[in-house]
Each structure stands twice: as C-alpha cells, then as structure tokens.
Amino acid sequence: MAERLLEVNDLKVRFATEDGVVRAVDGLTFELERGKVLGIVGESGSGKSVTAMTLMGLTRGINARFEGEVLYKGTNLLEISDREMQNYRGNELGMIFQDPMTSLNPIYRIGDQIVEALQAHEKVDKRSARARTIELLRQVGIPNPESRIDDYPHQFSGGMRQRAMIAMALSCNPSILIADEPTTALDVTIQAQIVELISRLKDDFDSAVIFITHDLGVIADIADEIIVMYAGRVVERGSKRDIFYDPQMPYTWGLLGSIPRLDRPRPERLHTIEGMPPSLINLPEGCKFRPRCPHAFDRCMQEPELKNRVESGGHLDRCWLDVEFKREHRDETISGGSAEAA
Amino acid sequence: MAAFLIRRVIGMILVLLAVSFIVYLIFIVIPGGDPAQRIAGKVATPANIADIRHKLGLDKPFVIQWLDMLKALFTAKLVSYNNQTNVVGQIEQGLPATFSLCFGAGVIWLGFGVLVGTTAAVKAGRISDRAITALALIGISLPVAWLGLILRYLFAEGGVGTWFPDGGYVPLTQDPVQWLYSMLLPWFTLAVLFIGFYGRVLRSNILDTINEDFVRTAKAKGLSTRQILVKHVLRASLIPIVTLFGLDFASVLGGGAIITETVYQLHGVGYYAAQAIANIDLPPLMGVTLYGATFIVVFSTLVDIAYAYLDPRIRLT
Numbered sequence: 001m002a003e004r005l006l007e008v009n010d011l012k013v014r015f016a017t018e019d020g021v022v023r024a025v026d027g028l029t030f031e032l033e034r035g036k037v038l039g040i041v042g043e044s045g046s047g048k049s050v051t052a053m054t055l056m057g058l059t060r061g062i063n064a065r066f067e068g069e070v071l072y073k074g075t076n077l078l079e080i081s082d083r084e085m086q087n088y089r090g091n092e093l094g095m096i097f098q099d100p101m102t103s104l105n106p107i108y109r110i111g112d113q114i115v116e117a118l119q120a121h122e123k124v125d126k127r128s129a130r131a132r133t134i135e136l137l138r139q140v141g142i143p144n145p146e147s148r149i150d151d152y153p154h155q156f157s158g159g160m161r162q163r164a165m166i167a168m169a170l171s172c173n174p175s176i177l178i179a180d181e182p183t184t185a186l187d188v189t190i191q192a193q194i195v196e197l198i199s200r201l202k203d204d205f206d207s208a209v210i211f212i213t214h215d216l217g218v219i220a221d222i223a224d225e226i227i228v229m230y231a232g233r234v235v236e237r238g239s240k241r242d243i244f245y246d247p248q249m250p251y252t253w254g255l256l257g258s259i260p261r262l263d264r265p266r267p268e269r270l271h272t273i274e275g276m277p278p279s280l281i282n283l284p285e286g287c288k289f290r291p292r293c294p295h296a297f298d299r300c301m302q303e304p305e306l307k308n309r310v311e312s313g314g315h316l317d318r319c320w321l322d323v324e325f326k327r328e329h330r331d332e333t334i335s336g337g338s339a340e341a342a
Numbered sequence: 343m344a345a346f347l348i349r350r351v352i353g354m355i356l357v358l359l360a361v362s363f364i365v366y367l368i369f370i371v372i373p374g375g376d377p378a379q380r381i382a383g384k385v386a387t388p389a390n391i392a393d394i395r396h397k398l399g400l401d402k403p404f405v406i407q408w409l410d411m412l413k414a415l416f417t418a419k420l421v422s423y424n425n426q427t428n429v430v431g432q433i434e435q436g437l438p439a440t441f442s443l444c445f446g447a448g449v450i451w452l453g454f455g456v457l458v459g460t461t462a463a464v465k466a467g468r469i470s471d472r473a474i475t476a477l478a479l480i481g482i483s484l485p486v487a488w489l490g491l492i493l494r495y496l497f498a499e500g501g502v503g504t505w506f507p508d509g510g511y512v513p514l515t516q517d518p519v520q521w522l523y524s525m526l527l528p529w530f531t532l533a534v535l536f537i538g539f540y541g542r543v544l545r546s547n548i549l550d551t552i553n554e555d556f557v558r559t560a561k562a563k564g565l566s567t568r569q570i571l572v573k574h575v576l577r578a579s580l581i582p583i584v585t586l587f588g589l590d591f592a593s594v595l596g597g598g599a600i601i602t603e604t605v606y607q608l609h610g611v612g613y614y615a616a617q618a619i620a621n622i623d624l625p626p627l628m629g630v631t632l633y634g635a636t637f638i639v640v641f642s643t644l645v646d647i648a649y650a651y652l653d654p655r656i657r658l659t
Contacts, residue, residue, distance in 0.1 A: 090564030102555035107653055117563040152654045
C-alpha cells in the first residue's frame with residue numbers, strides 16, 4: 001500500500017462575519033496517498049477553495065475557526081504555529097491558483113519568483129537556484145527557458161504563466177500539489193495541456209495531487225477518487241468510475257449533465273441546475289440540496305448521513321432516494337430528457 | 343530612451359513657454375498691475391507715465407514685451423520694477439535656504455510617511471492604527487502658518503523653551519550645527535502635512551495590495567510575513583508614492599514652501615516669491631514661476647522614468 005500523505009478528519013471551517021457565522025466547510029473527511037489524484041468538485045461557494053486554502057494554512061485569521069484534523073504525515077496542520085506552517089507551505093505542500101494573470105507578481109521576473117520559492121526552504125546560492133529554475137521551466141514545457149527565465153509575467157501567455165506557476169509550486173518538490181481551479185482561466189485547448197502536465201509531473205515528482213474544479217470533465221482523465229461538495233459538505237464520494245458511471249446524488253447528475261459530450265445524443269440544451277447554491281449562513285433544513293432537487297420528497301427534510309448505499313464499497317453519498325429509482329431516472333438529467341423525448 | 347528624452351525635453355520647453363506667457367497675460371490684466379503707474383507714484387503726470395512706460399518697453403506690442411522679458415531673464419539681466427535688483431541673482435541667493443529646507447523636510451516626510459503608513463496598515467483595525475490615522479488627519483488639517491507660528495512660540499520664543507533660533511537661516515557652510523538648529527523647526531513644520539498625507543495614501547495602498555492574488559502566492563511559497571510585506575506588498579504599494587513625492591519635492595524645491603519660508607524668515611526662493619507677490623512685481627514673479635515650473639516638469643519626467651523602472655509593464659513613450 002502506498003504511503004498515506006494526508007488524512008483529513010471531520011474538518012470544519014467557520015468564519016465569523018458581520019452577517020453571521022459562515023459554515024464554509026462542514027465535516028470533510030478524506031485520505032490521500034502518494035501518487036494519487038483526488039478531485040474535489042462543486043459549484044462556486046461549495047467550500048472547495050476554502051478546503052484547499054485551509055490545507056495550506058491560508059485561511060488562518062482572527063475570524064476563522066477550525067475543527068477536526070488535517071494530518072499531514074501524522075502532524076496536525078491545524079494545531080501548529082504560523083511559523084511552523086510556513087515551513088510546510090511550498091516545501092511539503094505546493095499550490096497552484098486559478099488565475100495565472102494575477103497570481104504572479106507583475107513587477108518581478110518569472111525566474112526571480114521561482115528562485116525566491118526555492119530559497120525560502122533551501123540553502124542554495126543564486127547560481128544553482130537559477131540553474132534549477134531553468135531546469136524546472138524546461139520540465140513544465142517552457143521553450144528556451146535560459147532566456148525566458150528573465151522575462152516578466154506580462155511577457156508570458158496565460159498558459160505559460162500557469163506553467164510557470166506549476167514550476168514554482170513544484171520547485172521544492174512538495175509531496176502534495178494542490179491545484180485550485182488551475183484551468184478555469186485558460187483556453188480550452190490549453191486546459192487539456194495543463195491537466196496533462198500536472199498528471200505527468202505528479203509521476204516525475206512522485207507526489208499526490210488535489211485537483212479542485214467545478215468542471216467534472218476536466219478531471220475525468222486524471223482523478224483516482226472524486227469528492228463532490230455542496231454547501232460546505234461532501235455529498236458524494238467515490239472512485240472516478242463510481243462518480244461517472246453510477247452517480248447517486250441528483251446534484252452530481254446535474255454536474256455531469258452540464259458537461260457537453262460528444263459520445264451521447266445531443267440534447268437540445270445543456271442541463272442547468274436550477275436555482276442558486278444556498279447561503280452558508282442560513283442553510284436549509286435536512287438535505288442541503290433539497291430546495292433545488294427535482295426528486296425531493298418528504299424524507300429529505302431529514303438530513304441524510306454520508307454513507308455507503310451501493311454495491312461499490314468506497315462509494316458514499318447523502319441521498320434518501322431508492323438506488324433503483326435513481327438508476328432509472330438519472331439519465332434524464334445527465335443526457336438531457338429532451339433528447340429522449342425527441 | 344533617447345527618443346523619449348528628446349520628446350520630453352521639447353515638451354518641457356513648450357510647457358515653460360506657455361507658463362511664462364500665461365503669467366505675463368495675467369499680470370497685464372490684473373487691476374493695479376501696470377508697473378509704469380506704480381513706479382510713477384500718486385502725483386504723476388501722464389507724460390511721466392508715458393516716459394516710464396517707454397523706458398520699460400511697455401509701449402511695445404504685447405508679444406514683444408513678453409519675449410523681451412524672457413530674453414532678459416535668460417541672459418540674467420532682468421531686474422525688479424520695484425528695487426532694480428537682479429532677479430536671477432536674487433533667486434540664486436535664495437537657493438541655499440530653499441534647498442536646505444527641501445532636502446531635510448523631504449527626507450523626514452518620506453521616511454516618516456512610509457513608516458506611519460506601513461505601521462497603520464500592518465495594525466489595520468487595531469487601536470494603534472486608529473490612533474495613527476487620527477494623528478495623520480490632524481497633521482493634514484493643521485494650517486502650516488498656524489503650526490509654524492505655534493512651534494516658533496513654544497520652542498524658539500520661550501513658550502516652553504528657547505531651544506531653537508527664532509527664525510532666520512544660518513548657511514551650512516558657515517556653521518553646520520547652527521544650520522541644523524535653524525532648520526529643525528521649519529523641516530518639521532513642512533513635513534507634518536506631508537507625513538499625514540503620505541501615511542494615509544500608503545496605508546490604503548498597502549491594504550489594497552495585501553488582497554492581491556500574488557501576495558497569496560507569496561504566502562503559499564512559504565515566505566515569512568516580513569519578506570512578503572517588504573518584497574511583495576511594500577514595493578508595489580510604493581509606486582504611487584513615488585509620483586506624489588517627485589511632484590511635492592519639486593514644488594518645494596521650486597520655491598513652493600512660501601508659508602514655511604515666510605514664517606521662519608528663511609530667505610529662500612519662496613520668501614522671495616512672497617515679497618514679489620506682495621509688491622505686484624512682475625519680473626521676480628516671472629523668474630520664480632519659471633524656476634519652479636522647471637522643477638515640476640523635470641521631476642515629472644524623472645517620476646515617469648522611475649515608474650518604468652519600478653513597474654516593468656510600463657514602457658516609456
């Protein structure tokens with residue numbers, strides 16, 4: 001069995017705001033082994049970015065309250081001091097952000113920003129740090145890294161900036177790479193390249209990846225396990241196979257239905273999930289997805305727990321609906337009912 | 343860069359010409375501005391006035407008058423209407439006091455402005471931030487003339503003590519210690535306003551920059567709070583301060599600290615300007631205005647160059 005790098009147990013993140021307490025993450029549990037890719041999927045406001053930032057210790061602040069455990073190689077990252085956390089950031093856990101346009105400092109050269117990351121954790125002199133930076137830029141596929149290392153971010157294209165961000169995140173060879181919507185701000189053609197790059201580098205650097213996205217299609221190729229989050233909680237969790245071929249939550253169906261697909265009959269319109277995600281201050285009673293769920297019934301007023309309800313053992317969900325009923329009806333959402341009607 | 347500089351130099355010359363023309367124009371149209379009448383006195387005959395007017399060249403066409411004055415100024419032959427002193431010579435005499443005031447006060451206001459702004463931003467929302475912000479507001483609101491007089495009364499004329507000389511300028515070359523003593527109160531008086539203003543601007547710049555994505559990236563790299571603040575936040579936040587400082591510094595250097603120089607009887611360029619204004623004396627006003635305007639246009643070019651250096655996205659065109 002591969003080395004277990006990360007174990008998150010019943011993580012809760014709350015922020016005190018003027019309007020009330022925001023329950024950004026409410027009871028998140030997962031494990032991550034070396035060499036694996038975990039996908040976290042959900043809409044905006046589902047708590048996936050807060051989860052990523054919390055793993056990095058970036059949500060710490062006077063208004064934030066944490067519960068549960070984030071065990072990295074046995075150390076609870078929620079309990080160590082800011083100063084100790086600094087040694088984990090970049091060094092053990094690397095992070096790539098959504099918008100490579102704004103995530104790089106516009107007034108420093110690309111190379112200097114990567115060298116800075118290296119020197120934050122390792123005692124290396126300028127020359128060898130620079131040599132390693134050139135090597136990193138080559139590994140992420142930047143052509144002519146010897147000359148591009150002295151470019152400023154505005155001289156790079158969006159895709160190249162994201163490659164540079166990846167090089168920076170991997171510079172100290174972290175065990176876990178956290179990618180928070182790394183492809184959202186990029187062109188579709190570049191998206192595939194970046195996903196492929198992350199997948200390849202994961203093997204080269206022998207690390208694990210947490211890949212956060214709102215687009216299930218993006219992680220269809222690389223994820224080993226997928227967590228679907230809604231309103232700060234996990235609503236479904238399982239292997240990629242479970243989520244794509246036997247999805248149990250109507251919310252997951254909605255996400256799957258909103259991906260344009262070439263391998264199925266073309267629906268008249270892509271599926272949209274009606275309504276808006278709930279406010280994390282005033283959550284609905286019972287199942288949090290109930291107000292938007294087309295199949296909601298009276299039992300949904302009680303909150304379903306996250307548990308295994310199907311044959312596949314690791315496949316968990318929070319839905320009261322009968323499994324057979326769901327298997328019969330989910331294709332209406334996923335492939336678009338109108339196509340069948342026509 | 344060469345093309346940029348050539349373009350800017352041509353631009354500067356045009357601006358200075360325009361400034362001098364406007365000064366001349368304003369002077370001619372203001373009531374009581376006619377120098378011939380003022381020089382001739384109350385009981386002058388029209389013949390007297392015409393005579394003086396002819397001597398000063400004021401009977402020539404307006405544009406010729408203006409060009410004559412510029413020519414006299416740039417050949418250092420321009421003299422005051424009131425007391426016949428040479429304008430360029432008078433400005434030169436004022437330079438040591440004005441430069442002393444400007445450099446000393448500039449160092450103080452920039453240094454303390456950055457310190458105040460950074461401290462307030464780092465402690466944002468806490469009591470120390472509120473105290474600093476309140477003090478900065480007071481500093482901005484204090485009239486310089488009032489503050490200068492109060493400080494003079496308290497610390498030079500015996501209100502609290504007589505620690506400092508009561509106005510006047512001691513040349514640096516004559517006695518450096520006395521020079522320092524004579525300059526401390528004027529420096530402080532002039533700097534208070536700017537410290538408050540710079541502090542507030544910098545505080546809000548820093549608080550804006552702290553929320554930038556690249557600061558989060560710096561944090562995610564594992565940099566220390568101090569490294570993030572100095573290398574990533576402060577450097578980006580200081581760029582607008584450079585503009586402010588360049589133009590404020592140029593304005594004081596150009597004789598703009600009229601009130602401070604007058605209150606402390608520093609016989610600098612600003613003091614000279616104040617007297618020229620009081621006497622409605624055109625030649626010194628023209629000289630001082632062009633002298634000041636030169637600093638403004640030169641420093642605005644320097645600011646643009648500094649900008650391009652500080653922010654690589656900016657190209658000099």
